[in-house]
Amino acid sequence: MRFMQHKAFDNKNILVVDKAPKDQNDHTWCFWENKPGLFEPVVHHQWQQVHFFSSYYSGLIDLSPYHYKMIRSIDFYNYVLQEALKHPNVTFKYGNVEAVGNEGNRGLVIVDGERYTADHVFNSILFTQPTVPAGKHYLLQHFKGFVIETKEPAFNPMEATLMDFRVSQQHGTTFMYVLPVANNRALVEYTLFTKEVLAESEYITALKKYISSYLNIQDYSIVEEEFGVIPMTNVKFVKQLGRVINIGTAGGQTKGSSGYTFQFIQKHTEKLVASLLKHGTIEDEESFMGKRFKFYDTTLLNILSNNTMAGDKIFADMFQKNPTERVLRFLDNESTLEDEINLMGTLPKGVFMKAALQEIFK
Numbered sequence: 001m002r003f004m005q006h007k008a009f010d011n012k013n014i015l016v017v018d019k020a021p022k023d024q025n026d027h028t029w030c031f032w033e034n035k036p037g038l039f040e041p042v043v044h045h046q047w048q049q050v051h052f053f054s055s056y057y058s059g060l061i062d063l064s065p066y067h068y069k070m071i072r073s074i075d076f077y078n079y080v081l082q083e084a085l086k087h088p089n090v091t092f093k094y095g096n097v098e099a100v101g102n103e104g105n106r107g108l109v110i111v112d113g114e115r116y117t118a119d120h121v122f123n124s125i126l127f128t129q130p131t132v133p134a135g136k137h138y139l140l141q142h143f144k145g146f147v148i149e150t151k152e153p154a155f156n157p158m159e160a161t162l163m164d165f166r167v168s169q170q171h172g173t174t175f176m177y178v179l180p181v182a183n184n185r186a187l188v189e190y191t192l193f194t195k196e197v198l199a200e201s202e203y204i205t206a207l208k209k210y211i212s213s214y215l216n217i218q219d220y221s222i223v224e225e226e227f228g229v230i231p232m233t234n235v236k237f238v239k240q241l242g243r244v245i246n247i248g249t250a251g252g253q254t255k256g257s258s259g260y261t262f263q264f265i266q267k268h269t270e271k272l273v274a275s276l277l278k279h280g281t282i283e284d285e286e287s288f289m290g291k292r293f294k295f296y297d298t299t300l301l302n303i304l305s306n307n308t309m310a311g312d313k314i315f316a317d318m319f320q321k322n323p324t325e326r327v328l329r330f331l332d333n334e335s336t337l338e339d340e341i342n343l344m345g346t347l348p349k350g351v352f353m354k355a356a357l358q359e360i361f362k
């Protein structure tokens with residue numbers, strides 16, 4: 001409370017501000033990992049076998065040594081909150097953040113008209129959508145999901161469907177995924193990588209058609225729904241302005257070519273904490289590796305945006321012609337140069353070379 005009165009925070013005394021308490025299960029986060037991670041206690045379900053379907057290649061893929069893991073956001077929020085409550089130097093405040101910025105050599109946050117300063121401000125609010133300069137790509141990954149329940153067993157909870165491209169590709173790269181957590185309960189999600197979102201009815205029609213035609217389930221109830229839009233872009237997000245450090249999607253942690261964000265946020269946060277512990281300040285320069293993966297993302301975005309090769313064919317080639325471990329390392333920005341050369345060798349060289357050269361000489 002001492003710090004609340006002074007409204008001045010430092011690296012050892014932390015104020016967490018959000019609009020409202022996190023008491024809803026508003027997201028389902030999925031990611032792969034090859035060892036128990038920081039949030040293992042709240043992993044809701046995990047799979048080592050996943051199906052891939054497309055008109056080019058279909059197969060049941062063994063992910064080992066990786067597991068595809070699912071975390072329900074409500075479990076994550078409660079877990080993090082319980083941990084935070086053990087630390088008296090962490091205070092929570094609920095209100096509307098109107099602005100973040102700098103005041104002298106301190107970070108500044110304005111919450112409902114009140115000013116708070118701190119050594120550092122870690123900001124996950126995207127106050128304005130980034131402007132897209134000419135030549136940059138900006139696709140949307142948009143998705144709607146139903147958690148469905150059936151009276152009779154209808155799923156194998158040991159096998160998920162990572163990507164099912166057998167649905168219409170008329171809007172662009174489009175797939176379903178199915179994540180069964182019990183033999184009568186699964187999250188079924190309709191995902192598209194396109195420039196515009198669809199009308200709500202289109203997601204619903206596609207989901208219902210898939211559930212009845214591909215999953216062969218006629219009798220079910222929808223027990224939860226989710227909808228989301230994630231930027232897939234090579235537009236640069238501002239990472240740091242003085243004492244304000246942008247984190248999460250607002251800090252550019254969404255992978256441009258896949259939309260996966262959860263694990264990139266954890267890795268970025270680890271890097272920021274290590275820097276604070278070592279230097280007392282934030283040093284968050286993009287590494288050579290980071291730049292290399294940004295270039296791959298840009299090349300893939302070029303192909304998807306210009307439609308020079310269909311997304312279902314790209315993912316089919318990747319999974320069919322490479323060891324799964326290599327693909328997952330690559331999508332995690334953790335592959336070696338040798339991995340990348342081998343992986344590139346399995347994709348149509350003409351299309352990728354042209355896109356890469358276009359991006360280099362822009």
Ligand SMILES: Cc1cc2nc3c(=O)[nH]c(=O)nc-3n(C[C@H](O)[C@H](O)[C@H](O)COP(=O)(O)OP(=O)(O)OC[C@H]3O[C@@H](n4cnc5c(N)ncnc54)[C@H](O)[C@@H]3O)c2cc1C
Pocket residue numbers: 017018019020026027028029030031095096097098124125226227228229230247248249250259260261262263265
């Ligand atoms: C439905 C959905 C499902 C997703 N699934 C996956 C997945 O499976 N795997 C994956 O890797 N990524 C996934 N993502 C992408 C990404 O992991 C999530 O968007 C993730 O929540 C991003 O974290 P963040 O901290 O950047 O933003 P958020 O989680 O959105 O956090 C921003 C916070 O800021 C608060 N806030 C915003 N404005 C204000 C304001 N003015 N004042 C006060 N507080 C404010 C919000 O209440 C929120 O708590 C998903 C995204 C969505 C939307």
